[in-house]
Amino acid sequence: MIENLEIGRSGYFYQRKRPLSNEAIEQLFRNLRAQTRHPSQNLFRIVRMQLGEARYSTISFSYERAPSFLAPEAGVSERVFGYLLIVEHGLHIALFKSGLDLTSSFKSAFLGKIASERVERAIARHDAVFEKLRLRNMSISPLALRSKTLEARDLENAVATSSASRFIPQGYSVRRPDGVYSATPTTGRIAVRSDRADVEAAVAWVAEISTLLRLEDGAVSGFIRNFARPLELTAIPPDVRPTFIGIDIMGLSDVLFSADDGVRLVRTGGDATEALSHTEAEAVLASLDQPFPIVTEGGVDQVRLDGGDAQVTTLRIGSTRIALRGLELPALVGISVERRDLPLGEDPNAMPLARYIDRENLFTVLFSDLALAYIDGSLFRDEALAGGGEAFLAHLHVEASLATADSEKGAFAADQVAFAPNSVFRSVVDAVANDDVLLCDDLGDEWADFIGVSTATSPTMISFYHAKHGNQSLSASAFHDSVGQAIKNLGRMSLPGSMLPNKLASWNDRYRNNGVQTEIARMIRGGSPDEIAAKLDAVRSAPDVLQRVFIVTSSLSRAQVEEVLAAASHGTPPTPHFVQLYWLLMSYFSACTEMGVRGYVVCRP
Structure with missing residues (x-):
C-alpha cells in the first residue's frame, strides 16, 4: 500500500x-x-x-x-x-x-x-x-x-x-x-x-x-x-536582561474559539472534568491580558504581577528557547487544555494551561535592550533602533509651554472665554495647533480634544490633538488613555460626511464642563459655521490631504528620553517602566503608519 x-x-x-x-x-x-x-x-x-x-x-x-x-x-x-x-x-x-x-x-x-x-x-x-x-x-x-x-x-x-x-x-x-x-x-x-x-x-x-x-x-x-531580524538567543549580551513578558491572548483565543481542530479549556477537580463555558474561558484570558514585569535577583528572572511583588513564575533563557516555568495565578488553578475533537477528559496529552502556553510559545518577552523581542519562540532585533533610536525621537516634538503646565484644562467660570493659562488645552490652542480651522471636540462623542484643519497649506491637512497633563515621568501609565483614544479614532480622521452634521451642531455651541457653562467657543478658529462646514468638505475630499495625530502631554520630556536612549545605545539598560513606555508609543506610531497617518507626541523640552 x-x-x-x-x-x-x-x-x-x-x-x-x-x-x-x-x-x-x-x-x-x-x-x-x-x-x-x-x-x-x-x-x-x-x-x-x-x-x-x-x-x-x-x-x-x-x-x-x-x-x-x-x-x-x-x-x-x-x-x-x-x-x-x-x-x-x-x-x-x-x-x-x-x-x-x-x-x-x-x-x-x-x-x-x-x-x-x-x-x-x-x-x-x-x-x-x-x-x-x-x-x-x-x-x-x-x-x-x-x-x-x-x-x-x-x-x-x-x-x-x-x-x-x-x-x-x-x-x-x-x-x-x-x-x-x-x-x-x-x-x-x-x-x-x-x-x-x-x-x-x-x-x-x-x-x-x-x-x-x-x-x-x-x-x-x-x-x-x-x-525585524532573527537572532540566536546566544547573541544576547550578558548585561541585557528580560524586563517584561506578555501572553499572546489573540493567538490563544484563535485556537480556543476559532480553529476547527483547536483545543478547549477544562477544569479538573477530584474525579470530575468539566469544560469551561465561553464566558469562563474569557475570564481566564482576561487574567492573562496584562504585562508582567520581570525582576532579576540572584541570577533568577522572576516574573511578577504588575505593580506588586508577588511572583507568578520564572523564566529560563536557554541556548535555543526561553521557557516559561508555569504561571501561579488564581484564575489558572485546575485549568487544563485538551483537544476539542476528543470526548471530555479523554485526551491523553491534556496539560495545564500554563504548560500549553510555554510549549506553543504563546508569549512575548521584552528586554532592557529595546531593540530585542522574543516572539513565537524566536529572538528578533529591530534595526531601526541602531544609533540611539533616531526613528523614535523623530516622532517627539517639543513645546516649551508644556514645561509650566499645571493642569489639563484648568478651572472654569461662567464668563470665561479661553482655557486657563498654564493648561495643556491652552498650549494646544496658542502654540501647538497652527491650523486656520480649530475645533474643540472635547467631551461627548469626541474624536479628539481638538480637531484642526489647514486649508492654506499644500497639501491640506487634518490634525487630531489629544491633550493630557501629568507629572514628569518615563512611565507608560500616563499614556495608556491617550494612546487608546488616538488609535481608536484613527478611522475618523477622514471626517466621515455622514457624521459631520451632528458634529457641526455640537461645535456651534459654547464649552461646558464640570457643570459650568462657559463662554469658550468650540469653533475656535475658521470663521462662521457655514464657512467652517465648507472648509471641512473641501479638505476631506482633497486627494492629497495629509492626516496627522498628536498626543500633547506635559508628562514627558524629550531631553530625558534622549538621555535614556543614548545611554541604552552605550550599554546602560533602561528601566522596565521605560521599556513599557517605549513599546506603547511604538505601537501608537506603528498603528498610525498602518492607517496612512503621521503620528507624533508633543512634549516638554
Whole structure:
C-alpha cells in the first residue's frame, strides 16, 4: 500500500536534538495507536528504512473520531484515515502528516526548532521575489495592529517599508528560478509548489532542503532584511536582561474559539472534568491580558504581577528557547487544555494551561535592550533602533509651554472665554495647533480634544490633538488613555460626511464642563459655521490631504528620553517602566503608519 502514497512537497522541518532509534519510532507508533479510538490494522508501517543518505519511517491507519460539527458526547463517530512520514537526513528531521500528529513527548525528546535565519538563507535567498508575506507586530500592546498579510506579484515594488523594522515575518511565499516556495519559520513548515510525490521523491526533496538549511552563509533577500531580524538567543549580551513578558491572548483565543481542530479549556477537580463555558474561558484570558514585569535577583528572572511583588513564575533563557516555568495565578488553578475533537477528559496529552502556553510559545518577552523581542519562540532585533533610536525621537516634538503646565484644562467660570493659562488645552490652542480651522471636540462623542484643519497649506491637512497633563515621568501609565483614544479614532480622521452634521451642531455651541457653562467657543478658529462646514468638505475630499495625530502631554520630556536612549545605545539598560513606555508609543506610531497617518507626541523640552 505504501507505493500508493501521494503527498505534496510540504513538510515541517526540525533540528534533531539526538539520534533516533528503531525503538523510539516503534514506541511512537504504539503511542499513536493507543491514543486513537478503535484503530484499524495498519495500511502500511515502515521503521527507519534507508534510502540514499536518508532514512524514513511511516505509518497509516484509520480510526474513529467525533465529527467536527457534533459534540463528542453525541456518541456519533466518523472513520478517518491518517498517516505520518518521518524523514531523517543529517541533523534534520522532516515530518509529513495528515490526520495524525507526533506526541508531545516525542517532540520534546527529539525535535528542536530550526533557527529562522537558516530558513531565510534556504528559502528567502537573494534571487527570491516575494509574492505573499504574513507579518506579526513586535509590540505586546493590545492597542497595536497584531498582524497583517500582504500579497502582490512583487511585494518589494508594492509595499512601503517605513515601519517594516517593527514587524516580524511569520510566513512568506517567494518565486525563484527553481520554483515557488513558501516557509513559516515559526513552525518550520517549508513547501514548494509541485506535483504530488511518492515516498522516494518526498525523501529526495527533504534531502535537498536539509542541505540548504545547513548552509552557514548565503545572500538573503534585501527585501526581507527590512523587517525585524532573527537572532540566536546566544547573541544576547550578558548585561541585557528580560524586563517584561506578555501572553499572546489573540493567538490563544484563535485556537480556543476559532480553529476547527483547536483545543478547549477544562477544569479538573477530584474525579470530575468539566469544560469551561465561553464566558469562563474569557475570564481566564482576561487574567492573562496584562504585562508582567520581570525582576532579576540572584541570577533568577522572576516574573511578577504588575505593580506588586508577588511572583507568578520564572523564566529560563536557554541556548535555543526561553521557557516559561508555569504561571501561579488564581484564575489558572485546575485549568487544563485538551483537544476539542476528543470526548471530555479523554485526551491523553491534556496539560495545564500554563504548560500549553510555554510549549506553543504563546508569549512575548521584552528586554532592557529595546531593540530585542522574543516572539513565537524566536529572538528578533529591530534595526531601526541602531544609533540611539533616531526613528523614535523623530516622532517627539517639543513645546516649551508644556514645561509650566499645571493642569489639563484648568478651572472654569461662567464668563470665561479661553482655557486657563498654564493648561495643556491652552498650549494646544496658542502654540501647538497652527491650523486656520480649530475645533474643540472635547467631551461627548469626541474624536479628539481638538480637531484642526489647514486649508492654506499644500497639501491640506487634518490634525487630531489629544491633550493630557501629568507629572514628569518615563512611565507608560500616563499614556495608556491617550494612546487608546488616538488609535481608536484613527478611522475618523477622514471626517466621515455622514457624521459631520451632528458634529457641526455640537461645535456651534459654547464649552461646558464640570457643570459650568462657559463662554469658550468650540469653533475656535475658521470663521462662521457655514464657512467652517465648507472648509471641512473641501479638505476631506482633497486627494492629497495629509492626516496627522498628536498626543500633547506635559508628562514627558524629550531631553530625558534622549538621555535614556543614548545611554541604552552605550550599554546602560533602561528601566522596565521605560521599556513599557517605549513599546506603547511604538505601537501608537506603528498603528498610525498602518492607517496612512503621521503620528507624533508633543512634549516638554
